[in-house]
Amino acid sequence: MQVHPVVEAIPPVGRGTGIDAQSELEPLPWDGAERRLNADAFCWLATVRPDGAPHVAPLFAVWSGSRAYVSSKDTARKSRNLTGDSRCVLTTDVDAAHVIVEGRGVRVSDQDTLRRASEAFEAVYGWPTTVAGDLLDAPFGAPTSGGPPYAVFEIEPETAFAFPLEGTFLPTRWRFL
Template identity: 85%
Template sequence: MQAHPVVEAIPPVGRGTALDAQAELEPLSWAEAERRLNTDASCWLATVRPDGAPHVAPLFAVWSESRVYVCSKDTTRKSRNLIADGRCVVTTDVDAAHVIVEGRGLRVSDEDTLRRTSDAFAAVYGWPTTVAGELLDAPFGAPTSGGPPYAVFEIAPETAFAFPMEGTFLPTRWRFT
């Protein structure tokens, strides 16, 4: 994967979308999108059910080394969906921007990746996880998570978007190759 994705502005078109003519807005920088992806904000993961229907659930997500990492009890719907069909979307909104990453998730179990993911969760959320074999263990989890230990999924981005809630930047798309 390239170090920086290809960036493009998404032009505002259509009735009611005109921007202030005096505002000279630029697309959001990828560095700013990465910062927003590593903030302790609420994140949502959309996956594909076996019948093709969507499934969405809240969870912790972190950006590390050009990938999004999420963890989930291996028996949950989102984990089973990712194992069967890795297509997924992670979304968050931080600092007046909606950030969306579309990609493919793959279960990871090597100790180095699990350790980096554990460190990232601690740095972003203050969530103390530890590597336990091929999983991450923790003293606690979300009430709806099924409880630890958790499988870790690495999501390789294919396309990402940022949409401003206020007129601070142009709607932006990034393409990864």
């Protein structure tokens, strides 16, 4: 299912912004954000620790349909955080834009969703994973990952943002209703 969120420009007009009020720049179209979310680039996931403190970690993330997917060792801090409090923020920096997705991440275990995530990880990163029960297995993982197998979390977006590094588009907000 494709989702087309409500888009709005974030007014950048003001002293020091480098964009004047008469600029002909437009907000970034949602497909531009999706393309960046599916780039072979590192992402960062911010989660909430049990004491309410933030936790941020780099990881692979992919976008498929209307959701983001991340994988994590089920004993990792980010996995434990998402299990306790689903609020999270996923960020990446691709093609002169910072893209940020705020939402909720829940662990998935159904075979169809795991296969979709596995196929997306292969397509984006060339990372060959296979569904093994309610986890993804792989012949290798990041040195700091704890090694396979991995739990998969599906992030349902609530709000997303894109901020240009250069004057190529207006700062943009998307709301998922």
